[in-house]
Amino acid sequence: MGTRPLLNRRLHGLGTTIFAEMSALATATGSINLGQGFPDTDGPAEIAEAAVRAIRDGHGNQYPPGPGIPELRTAVAEHQQRFYGLGYDPDTEVLVTAGATEAIAAALLALLEPGDEVIALEPFYDSYAACIAMAGATRVPWTLRAPDFRPDLDRLRALITPRTRLLLLNTPHNPTGLVLTPAELAAVAELAVEHDLLVVTDEVYEHLVFATGHHPIAALPGMRERTVSISSAGKTFSFTGWKVGWVTATAPLVAAVRTAKQYLTYVSAGPFQYAVAEALRLPDEYFAGFRAELLRKRDLLSTGLRAAGFQVFDPEGTYFITTDITPLGEKDGLEFCRALPERCGVVAIPNVVFYDDAEAGRSLVRFTFCKRDEILAEAVARLGRL
Ligand SMILES: Cc1ncc(COP(=O)(O)O)c(C=O)c1O
DSSP states (O other): OOSSOSSOGGGTTOOSOHHHHHHHHHHHHTOEEOSSOOOSSOSOHHHHHHHHHHHHTTSSSSOOOTTOOHHHHHHHHHHHHHHHOOOOOTTTSEEEESHHHHHHHHHHHHHOOTTOEEEEEESOOHHHHHHHHHTTOEEEEEEOOTTTOOOOHHHHHHHOOTTEEEEEEESSOTTTOOOOOHHHHHHHHHHHHHTTOEEEEEOTTTTOBSSSOOOOGGGSTTTGGGEEEEEEHHHHHTOTTTOOEEEEOOHHHHHHHHHHHTTTTSSOOHHHHHHHHHHHTSOHHHHHHHHHHHHHHHHHHHHHHHHTTOEEEOOSBSSEEEEEOGGGTOOOHHHHHHHHHHHHSEEOEEGGGGOSSHHHHTTEEEEEOOSOHHHHHHHHHHHTTO
16 A cells, blocks of 8 residues: 555544544443433433334435425524524525534535635534544634633634634534623624624534523624524434434525535435424423523532532533543543543543643543433542542
């Protein structure tokens, strides 16, 4: 094979995702996995039943339409109207994808040229760096810093150059739990309009905002025409394995993203699309109940982590808690997480893997709380022995 590396140089350094490494470690050591963000109980039984029914009734067993089935596109448009007062045409302004992950990939591959700069909130969800790299663009980190992780808007202004093409937002933000405030979003929007930037916003945790409510940037003046909003069913309905996501944007933006998407998966998850269309129409009580349940779990885990000696940064949204291990006499989150399964049978994720600026994330460690109460209680008991 000669000496040329097999892996495309754009992907150098991306390696195996930390989630694969840590989940394998959890299995090998029989540890409680508070690393990867997936719930250990499935979503609503009637939605699972809707998927089974779709398969039995022959709905979606063959290639569904490229943009997604009309029932789901209509349900997504209704959801945007119901929760945010945003109007989208289900035929031209909604695109169904294989999870938010494909939506992010398709959006970045469609909208970026080599040499473009993308400003993204750092720490980044790991697929952002990979997709920006695959598009041949350059990521420019806009770093969130402990203890409050509030974005520095002057810093954002300073990061914008003539090569900046796109702002990549994530609110609620994984892993910090930051939720951008209406004032912060307005300031970001103003800069996007002033510099004529596109905005891609990953809002997969939109229904996990504990106190303040979720505010889509697409609703702000001048933003509808430049914003690609992304979400998915995995987190909101606790079916992360179904991989049903969607994009809402203007028709020209959706057409661009669809062009890339059609050569990634073309289509996916036919029967699940029918089930997710039903899920999006669940009554308000479902969404409120889900949020209240996760808030209770957040408090259960954060109380336990504090008692175990971690510095805890209470998240405003998502189902993750970022902690600092310095009070435990530890400095290096990666070493700490690699040793934690042997030390006490718990798996967590070192936040440093989400940073270019390793110093900013060195001592931070993320735990998820989307697990059954007895699992969280056991994890807390084990961590208490540290
Ligand atoms: C911020 C963020 N975006 C996207 C995803 C992936 O979403 P999906 O499973 O719908 O592809 C995740 C999953 O952890 C996430 O945390």
